Amino acid sequence: MSTVPVVAVTVGDPAGIGPEITARTLAELDHDAPARGVAVGDPSVLRRALAAYGLDAEVRTVTSWDVEPTGPGVVHCWDIDVVGDREVPYGEVSPLAGAAALRAIEVATEAALAGQVAGVVTAPINKEAIWAAGSEHLGHTEMLGTLTGSTRNNTMFVVRGKKIFFTTRHLSLRNALDQLTEERVFHGIQEALTALRVFGHDEPRLAVAAVNPHGGENGAFGDEEIVHIGPAVERARAQGEQVFGPVPADSVFHQLLTGRYDGVLSQYHDQGHIPAKTLDFDGTVSVTVGLPILRTSVDHGTAFDIAGQGIADHGTLRSAFLAAAEYAGYADRIRAEYGS
Numbered sequence: 001m002s003t004v005p006v007v008a009v010t011v012g013d014p015a016g017i018g019p020e021i022t023a024r025t026l027a028e029l030d031h032d033a034p035a036r037g038v039a040v041g042d043p044s045v046l047r048r049a050l051a052a053y054g055l056d057a058e059v060r061t062v063t064s065w066d067v068e069p070t071g072p073g074v075v076h077c078w079d080i081d082v083v084g085d086r087e088v089p090y091g092e093v094s095p096l097a098g099a100a101a102l103r104a105i106e107v108a109t110e111a112a113l114a115g116q117v118a119g120v121v122t123a124p125i126n127k128e129a130i131w132a133a134g135s136e137h138l139g140h141t142e143m144l145g146t147l148t149g150s151t152r153n154n155t156m157f158v159v160r161g162k163k164i165f166f167t168t169r170h171l172s173l174r175n176a177l178d179q180l181t182e183e184r185v186f187h188g189i190q191e192a193l194t195a196l197r198v199f200g201h202d203e204p205r206l207a208v209a210a211v212n213p214h215g216g217e218n219g220a221f222g223d224e225e226i227v228h229i230g231p232a233v234e235r236a237r238a239q240g241e242q243v244f245g246p247v248p249a250d251s252v253f254h255q256l257l258t259g260r261y262d263g264v265l266s267q268y269h270d271q272g273h274i275p276a277k278t279l280d281f282d283g284t285v286s287v288t289v290g291l292p293i294l295r296t297s298v299d300h301g302t303a304f305d306i307a308g309q310g311i312a313d314h315g316t317l318r319s320a321f322l323a324a325a326e327y328a329g330y331a332d333r334i335r336a337e338y339g340s
Contacts (some may be wrong), residue, residue: 004005020053057074110147125139210252211224
């Protein structure tokens with residue numbers, strides 16, 4: 001592989017904005033870009049995406065991942081040969097589009113597992129479309145877990161170099177609170193500390209967010225901090241870890257940004273998403289930790305309502321690509337920690 005990392009970028013659902021933001025991101029790469037990108041999808045889908053933007057760029061099919069830098073105006077594409085010359089209507093759930101999205105993920109993952117690319121960047125897919133194509137997976141993360149044989153799939157948000165983790169994710173708020181236990185929080189702490197070390201923080205400092213106002217005010221506003229979160233923090237500290245909390249959620253993210261901590265463990269989905277996306281929506285990147293490969297992603301959907309109009313902002317995909325380029329140097333650490 002070239003000394004400059006090569007990153008595979010899956011185009012996502014062809015009926016959504018994924019091909020557009022992928023094509024535009026890769027078409028803008030210049031000779032001194034920190035990584036070389038190869039789109040994984042059908043060339044016809046990428047050409048249609050470029051036309052939607054009105055961009056005069058070439059889609060160049062490749063058969064080797066080790067592509068040479070070409071400068072702006074060229075999109076290298078690994079042809080998955082699923083859509084071909086058939087038309088995929090924009091903004092509609094389609095088994096064909098779902099099949100293309102699935103095949104792109106398979107091809108990119110295989111290349112990453114073989115060490116042919118340094119990492120994978122994924123554009124958004126549509127769950128209904130992949131189910132219509134025969135997939136039984138709930139989404140990207142579950143599929144990647146199956147393809148890599150991993151069961152340690154967790155999400156790490158990166159925004160302006162700061163990391164945010166999640167004890168619970170895709171649950172209602174009521175169910176998330178019901179699932180907060182000392183063991184679950186302690187496991188979240190352990191996984192967050194491991195990820196921080198893998199991604200370059202040799203002596204990580206982790207804050208654990210409270211869930212109740214003012215951290216519960218010693219039980220006046222709820223006892224989750226006393227019963228579950230606090231004991232988990234103390235267990236980690238007893239092991240010599242730099243873990244702090246429960247820290248009230250209205251201040252912990254400010255403290256993260258000012259450098260007091262390297263990461264925050266949030267307790268539920270929106271607790272971590274809202275501050276990250278408010279601070280920098282386009283700059284917030286999702287990194288799947290626990291896989292034996294590097295995977296970064298946008299954290300938005302297929303945007304069927306604007307697909308094909310050439311108005312989709314590619315900033316999030318660009319940020320995900322740059323994050324993959326930055327973290328490519330940790331590929332060996334990732335494989336060593338999560339590959340067993």
